[in-house]
Amino acid sequence: MKVIAVLNQKGGSGKTTIATHLARALQIGGADVLLVDSDPQGSARDWAAVREEQPVTVVGIDRPTIERDLKNIARKDFVVIDGAPQAADLAVSAIKASDFVLIPVQPSPYDIWATSDLVDLVKQRIEVTDGKLQAAFVVSRAIKGTRIGAEITEALKGYGLPILESRITQRVSYPGTAAGGSTVMDVEPGSDASKEILSLSKEIKGKLI
Ligand code: ADP
Numbered sequence: 001m002k003v004i005a006v007l008n009q010k011g012g013s014g015k016t017t018i019a020t021h022l023a024r025a026l027q028i029g030g031a032d033v034l035l036v037d038s039d040p041q042g043s044a045r046d047w048a049a050v051r052e053e054q055p056v057t058v059v060g061i062d063r064p065t066i067e068r069d070l071k072n073i074a075r076k077d078f079v080v081i082d083g084a085p086q087a088a089d090l091a092v093s094a095i096k097a098s099d100f101v102l103i104p105v106q107p108s109p110y111d112i113w114a115t116s117d118l119v120d121l122v123k124q125r126i127e128v129t130d131g132k133l134q135a136a137f138v139v140s141r142a143i144k145g146t147r148i149g150a151e152i153t154e155a156l157k158g159y160g161l162p163i164l165e166s167r168i169t170q171r172v173s174y175p176g177t178a179a180g181g182s183t184v185m186d187v188e189p190g191s192d193a194s195k196e197i198l199s200l201s202k203e204i205k206g207k208l209i
């Protein structure tokens with residue numbers, strides 16, 4: 001079982017969008033997947049509840065007991081954790097439970113600077129686990145057709161964590177499909193949105209083997 005946490009203390013960075021899509025993409029790839037909603041606001045649970053025949057199983061664990069609670073669940077191929085804003089204790093608990101921490105970050109210096117506390121926590125854990133924990137940034141909500149500035153890439157590199165090749169674009173289809181409790185892969189298979197999510201899923205899977 002591999003646990004992937006999508007974390008960033010900053011609200012609006014695309015955690016829930018990425019966590020729900022990543023969970024569904026892994027499932028479409030044939031894996032048995034559980035999505036854990038660690039945000040007390042319950043956005044992923046709200047998302048799941050909209051669709052009557054929801055293929056993704058979502059459970060809420062919004063206490064800092066994620067690591068312990070996951071030991072008691074039936075084994076899955078993947079568990080995806082949708083991170084909570086702020087709550088450092090929840091982030092620590094999610095990091096401890098994880099094999100991979102994915103940090104979605106909008107391509108803006110303010111958003112990058114805001115990740116520094118999380119990056120410190122993640123790096124501490126990487127050290128404690130002797131590198132068993134992996135982590136990476138993914139650029140989220142990038143504007144289509146624009147290049148990410150060299151300064152932004154440099155600022156991210158300065159944190160010493162890898163930046164995934166895959167990147168998630170700002171597209172109306174993300175909130176659009178979420179409104180129906182669905183994903184871009186279900187509603188518009190073969191679209192660029194669908195392709196970028198499948199690419200993200202593939203890239204992460206490749207790192208977890
Ligand atoms: P978080 O969970 O980090 O707070 P969300 O995934 O809930 O972030 O995103 C915040 C808002 O931005 C939501 O309304 C969501 O629909 C929208 N959003 C997130 N990612 C994208 C994207 N790639 N394209 C368009 N809208 C997005």
Ligand code: MG
Pocket residue numbers: 015016017039043082083
């Ligand atoms: Mg969220």
